[in-house]
Amino acid sequence: FRPTDSLTYVDKLCLFENRCYVSDCIDLKGRGIMQIFRFQPLVMETQNVISCQTREDSVFIVNLTDSPRRIDSLQFVDQSGGRISIIDPPGSINGTARTIPPRDSIRFRTRYTPADPTRDRADRAYIRFRDESRAEWQVQLIATSVAPKLFVSQNTAFGTVEVGDRKTMQMIVENTSSLPVRVDSLTISPGFRIVSTSRAVPLTLAPRDSIRVEVEFAPDAARAFAGALTAHSSEPCAIIGSGPLSGRGIIVKLESALSLVNFGYVRPCECIDRTIELLNGSLKFDMAVERVWIDSAGVPGGKPQFFSWKSKYSPTGAVPYTVPPGERDTVVLTFCPRTPADSTLMECRAALHIKASGSQWSNTLETFLVGKRSLTFRPRPTSVQFPYGVVDVTSPQILSVVLKIPDFRLNPSQDRVVVDSVTFFPDERIFTVTAPTTWPQTIDPGDSLVVQIRQRPRAPRDYRTRMKFWFSTPCVGWDTTVLVRGGGFAQTRGLQFSFDALRPLPDTFRMISCDTLNVPLYSSIKIDASVVDIKMRVDFDSTQLRLLDITSTLTGNECVSQTGGVKFRPSLSFAASPYGGQAVTMKNFCGIDSTQPFAVLRFVTTNNNRANSKLTIDSINFDTEDVILYKLIATGDRGTIVALKSEIAISQPVAFDSVRILECAERTLTVVNTGDVPNAVTELLDLPEYTTLVGSVPPLGDSVRAGDSVVVTLRFCPRREQYFQSAPRVVSGYPCDVRDTTDAGGWGYAPELDVALLPTSQFFVPATFAGAIGDTIDVPVMLDKDISATYNGVEYFLNGLNFDLAVTYAPRALKYIGLVSAAEPANTTVTDSLGRIDIAVRGADTLRSGPLATLRFVVAVPDSVNSSIEVTSGGYTSDSLQFLDIVPRSGASPVSVAGRCNISVVKFAPTGRPRIQIAPQPAADMATVSFRMQETVPVFLDVVDSRGMNVRTVLDGSVTLSGGEYSVRFDTADLPSGMYVLRISAGVFVSSVPFVVAK
Secondary structure (H helix, E strand, C coil): CCCCCCCEEEEEEEEEECCCCEEEEEEEEEECCCCCEEEECCCEEEEEEECCCCEEEEEEEEECCCCCEEEEEEEEEECCCCCEEEEECCCCCCCCCEEECCCCEEEEEEEECCCCCCCCCEEEEEEEEECCCCCEEEEEEEEEEECCCEEECCCEEEEEEEECECEEEEEEEEECCCCCEEECEEEECCCEEEEEECCCCCEEECCCCEEEEEEEECCCCCCEEEEEEEEEECECCCEEEEEEEEEEEECCCEEECCCEEEEEEECCCCCEEEEEEEEECCCCCCEEEEEEEEECCCCCCECHHHEEEEECCCCCCCCCEEECCCCEEEEEEEECCCCCCCHHHCEEEEEEEEEEEECCEEEEEEEEEEEEECCCCEEECCEEECCCEECCCCCCCCEEEEEECCCCCCCCCCCCEEEEEEEEECCCCCEEEEECCCCCEEECCCCEEEEEEEECCCCCCEEEEEEEEEEEECCCEEECCCEEEEEEECEEEEEEEECCCCCCCCEEEEEECCCCEEEEEEECCCCCCCCEEEEEEEECCCCCEEEEEEECHHHHCCEECCCCCCEECCEEEEEECCCCCEEEEEEEECCCCCCCCCEEEEEEECCCCCEEEEEEEEEEEEECCCCCCEEEEEECCEEEEEEECCCEEECCCEEEEEEECCCCEEEEEEEEECCCCCEECCEEECCCCCEEEEEEECCCCCEECCCCEEEEEEEECCCCCEEEEECCEEEECECCCEEEECCEEEEEECCEEEEEEEECCECCECCCEEEECCCEEEEEEEECCCCEEEECCEEEECCCEEEEEEEECCCCCEEEEEEEEECCHHHEEEEEECCEEEEEEEEECCCCCEEEEEEEEEECCCCCCEEEEEEEEEEEEECCCCCCEEEEECEEEEEEEECECCECCCCCCCCCCCEEEEECCCECCEEEEEEEECCCEEEEEEEEECCCCEEEEEEEEEEEECCEEEEEEEECCCCCCEEEEEEEEECCEEEEEEEEECC
């Protein structure tokens, strides 16, 4: 039993026997008494020390007796692992002894350092000793700590999220300790983002307080993400709280179910469809099909031209298009085998490519396409060659083509074939079918159809066409497998296409670069054909020239064929040739002879430039829709096109420098013909303001040879003060519209004219205006010079002149009465105020030196016998031509006032009206009196009570004060509460003000 206080302690001691489940208890009771020592406190408890801090405490051993007590065998028993220590007395107390005086105490000072930021602690230590009777005593030291803690939501799993998508979840940051904790910042791992917080950070969280944090997971790659949301705190301790985060980013791509599509056997007159599914497995994003194409890249013997596609989301086959999230796109592939009826060309292969993209991905899908053409029938042979025959004579040879249905290996369906007719494509009207003579013809499996053909050439040239078999069973279609070739021959006939049949040397055509060149084209002979087609190449340098068009007088003819009487209308066209120049086609022409050009070639330069280009006519071929009984062999012609340029250039800019208003300056502008041909300067545009054209050599519009120049004279007569500038354009209107631009500019300036104004009675010397009080005086305002300028011996006055005068004077010395006279009375306005007279002159003409205005004043009683009167002016402008820049100068004259009746001056006080006031109201301990006075005199300030007794003298007159404002602070603490009056006496100023003292 070791009691800690003088109390009665009650408890029980219980014994348990587990085998027989028997228990028994003994009552314990004891009472503690304090007779020798007492501990203060009874148990030293150092509570709730912050884990990162320290705290010091003290415990006392008190001697309760009236005699000294010795204690020894002191021992500090530490069970806290060094966290509790004794710092006073210094050093170790173990084994030491101390004597405590009667009714006194000794102190032990302790320090508790938890140094454990992870958890709350409870630590113990003891101070043990013995007294003189060898009884053992023990002082209990108990210390507890509090660790600040931040809890962050644990194991936040976002699951699977598509790359490019985002998912948000809420997390909690809570203060789980009993201390306020400051949250300084929140950090988060890459891949995650803090969207918002329920309260702004930084903030201080009270115990069990929390904030919500909205966290977003936005993966940027297809991988697993692991991180943490971390809360950082620096107060009361530097701690962190962390909550794990996890998520996985995935990329969902467009999926295709098939890599191979087989169409099987398909008739050439039919088409068959197959489908493939494109799945957008994403639940969030559209997938874009950027491009779909079918080709034979990497496919041996590929024939992509027989395949086509469309889809559910692109019915017309237009790309790009999108597949919505979670949807399927059905792509329809169509196979139409239009290959020739040849067993080696039956198999058709190609590759379908689908380039698609989505969120963070791009991919190309490939599907192989395979199909076979069914040989509905097979013609033999596939190529028919006629020998050359005489023009307009039917060939004696008859050639045959046999149509037969092949066996099951090439034609699984073995359908009957009905051939409706046979034509030729293109139809040259050369080949004809002679047998069979009746249509349609039926071919059954095992049978055959023999088709016989002959030729009749219309012109001496090669012919090439295909037989077109039209059939309606087993389906409607045609076949062009069989190639038919033939040709005709006739006697040759030579001719030449030339620019000029009479000139043996190559022609040279000259033109102006801005003009159009017409080049005629002649035939050396008459072409005896009712209808003829001509093809040729016109070669030239397309970087210098452009073929504008081709005209012909023969396009208005109506040509009739000799065989059949068919009417044709001639047409003419041209297009760029792959070999350079232009390929010209003249279709269905007639009436071509050597007397007139059958075509005119019109050329222009590409950019109004010089040109030197060869011109060649070659690659001439003939054809006809009728019959030509001879073979035309034509040669072309050669020539040269030279384009000469019209051009002008201005040699240098025009600078007029500075020119006085009312004067003029002349400068010349030189325009040089820098071209290849004569031209003419016709116009000069955009001259600066006040600039005119005086003349030119030679006159405008006259012809100027190449290399010569035109000298133009310009006159600049400015009418206001300003810099004038422009970019004049010189125009040559003949033979081409060409222009050149330069800079032109000049200053118009007005010379300065110094003008002085002076109030004086003598021209032009300052004079004193004197007078006695009450006299009337006239003050003339003098102008020192004429406002004019002389140009070439002629004087010009500045008319329409506007300006303002200001006459200032001492208002206590003079009083303005009125205007006596003015040089321009109709244009003068006078406005007066105290000490100032404003005179406005508007539209004045011909101002000469001398009196401008005369003002009348009455002499008043001044504050000084000497003053002055001054004249200033400004704002000189002209409603007319302002050819002078007037610089005004002011002037002043003295004014002297003589006294009268023993009065000479009046002294005016500088301050306002006298006054006195006191504050605060009521006053308690101190009061402040403020007063204003005008004289320089001694000042008396007295405080008078309600009985009329003087109870306080603030100022006794010993100090002389100048006129002005003053404040005096005085003590009222010793004055009883009541009504008082403050009196002032300062020369003629005597006044009083009441005030109250309240306490």
